Amino acid sequence: MTLPERPARYWLMKSEPDECSIDDALAAPGATVPWTGVRNYQARNFMRDEMRIGDGVLFYHSGCPEPGIAGIARVASGVRADPAQFDPASHYYDPKATPDKPRWLLLDVQAIRKTRLVRLAELRAHPALAEMRVLQRGNRLSITPVQEQEWAAILRDCLGGKAAGQSN
Template sequence: MTASATPRPARYWLMKSEPEECSIDDALAAPNATVPWTGVRNYQARNFMRDDMQVGDGVLFYHSSCPEPGIAGLARVASGTRTDPTQFDPASPYYDPKSPADKPRWLLLDVQAQRKTRVVGLAELREHPDLAQMRVLQRGNRLSITPVEPVEWAAIMEMLG
């Protein structure tokens, strides 16, 4: 008799995207509402994808570098990681000439949009005591992917109704 693996607790993530590149509306309009999360060029964010994110994890779809940055939708991790082909494409803004084809540096995974929400901006997030330690609110944080604690996820779900 083999011991069954204990399921890990649910994990949650905040993933930033510039709406001009891929908005929550774009993701919802994609086949199966699923988009490849390309262009991650930070080792810590890549390591989150590679080592910690699993299919089914919850995602706060965050619009960044826009007039009203904030959480704009809910999604889920829809695949494991694979090589991000944009690193090999000289026409791509994410081209990395130092990434060898036989040992690629950069990965992607698929994200499936579940629903658009009202935009929950930084000011509103900062007002909520349970979110005081949320990574996206910390000074100097520029990561495009950050973990979200279960208490933070619950508080945001409550804010969204």
């Protein structure tokens, strides 16, 4: 018996390009990277409870001179423990986490293609994106849901309407 089907959902995932840029992801084996370092419960819960293999991902560069959407990707695995939480040398070490009781999870993200940089100002100026979660005041979540119509508007109006989000 397989998991129940559901329509694909869409997400925006922030990455600091100094740590993992869209180019880094595309250069990885299988263009796939483990999304390490999520240390926020709400974002973790999205990965654990709502994200499914095949969901579309807007690959967003943050904490850099030109923040914005830099590529398209897809969710490529379910969750597992993020090994960085157990590594005292890691920036993402969490002394309260143990292999028996991991706190933090990751999943694999597969880059599909690099896009032109769709800058934050451009996203903010688009009427169809007025309610986009990542653009809301004070938002700091590194993973946010994207509505289907927002995804469609970005692909159509910002990325030239080429098909994306499918690996075949």
